[in-house]
Amino acid sequence: MVDIRIEKYRAEYEKQWDQFIQEKSVNGKFLQERRFLNYHREDRFKDCSLLFFDKTNLIAVCPACEVLQDGKKTFYSHKGSTYGGIVLEKEMLRVDKFRCIYDAFEAYLKQQGFQECILKLTMDLLCQYPQELIKFYLSYAGYKEIKELNVYIDYRKYNNDVLSNFSKMKKRNVRKCIEAGMQLRELQSEKEIERFHHVLSKNLQKYDTVPVHTVSEMIDLKKRLGEGVIFYGAYMGELLVAGTMVFVFEKVRCAHTQYLAADPDYANVNAMSFIYYKMIEIYMEKGFRYLSWGTTTEHGGEEINWNLANNKEEFGSLHSVNSIFEKSVADIEQKI
Numbered sequence: 450m451v452d453i454r455i456e457k458y459r460a461e462y463e464k465q466w467d468q469f470i471q472e473k474s475v476n477g478k479f480l481q482e483r484r485f486l487n488y489h490r491e492d493r494f495k496d497c498s499l500l501f502f503d504k505t506n507l508i509a510v511c512p513a514c515e516v517l518q519d520g521k522k523t524f525y526s527h528k529g530s531t532y533g534g535i536v537l538e539k540e541m542l543r544v545d546k547f548r549c550i551y552d553a554f555e556a557y558l559k560q561q562g563f564q565e566c567i568l569k570l571t572m573d574l575l576c577q578y579p580q581e582l583i584k585f586y587l588s589y590a591g592y593k594e595i596k597e598l599n600v601y602i603d604y605r606k607y608n609n610d611v612l613s614n615f616s617k618m619k620k621r622n623v624r625k626c627i628e629a630g631m632q633l634r635e636l637q638s639e640k641e642i643e644r645f646h647h648v649l650s651k652n653l654q655k656y657d658t659v660p661v662h663t664v665s666e667m668i669d670l671k672k673r674l675g676e677g678v679i680f681y682g683a684y685m686g687e688l689l690v691a692g693t694m695v696f697v698f699e700k701v702r703c704a705h706t707q708y709l710a711a712d713p714d715y716a717n718v719n720a721m722s723f724i725y726y727k728m729i730e731i732y733m734e735k736g737f738r739y740l741s742w743g744t745t746t747e748h749g750g751e752e753i754n755w756n757l758a759n760n761k762e763e764f765g766s767l768h769s770v771n772s773i774f775e776k777s778v779a780d781i782e783q784k785i
Contacts, residue, residue, distance in 0.1 A: 499554070523566070595774070642667055694706070709742070
């Protein structure tokens, strides 16, 4: 048995937290590190992140914020990141040990008066070890699993001749872009990132929405994460017609396109097909294992965006499932 002590996150734990994610965790990434989470304004989220200790040894963390959702005090892990959930060290991937963490966690939620709990687990492609134990135990404890459909390239199952994996239409689009002299460049200056954000914002206007990140937040993330976030742009001459923001996870050899967008004023040049093509080439040459395009579902996995799914599949993509777990704290029972 493990004697669990839970501490609420404080600034003095920042270095220890990030070292745990980087050096000891099996399912943690920089998206759960404080250097990433802290790019948010201090007043944007009410932080309620937790550290789990066995005596003085840090064995797990859970990035989270307190939100009012449907009128209920909710422990949300995490509103400010793509992934949250309980992040473990390898030694905790045992049924008896995870049970101790889970029981302490649920007792804490009740003590603090939380009414709902939502845990967005790390995408499986990014985990160093399978997290099936976590998924199983949460379901076993009565959590509802919400599934989102993710689309990705698995280079181990992909032809080296990139275009041979594409549909006829995507092949034709890419060849037209190459013939027209389209080029891919890495965006490094603040002015270039601002231009990409402008293209992204124009693209999202048709959906009556705006980017999750402001341009200043994108620039700040680049400064914080360095090569962990890379911006690319497709150019016709000196005109940026499409671009992408990529999160790079070197340890697991996976890249993830956080944003992909083309300027709607130049839709006829099919620049997005060129972006996909060049991303696949770049990370193939780097020896990566996976290239993730993100999810193709909406409203918590309840609806499939058919056009988006079909588009991403035409590049020879495969599918994986991302898991979100939620439960009413009042319904939580400790398992004996």
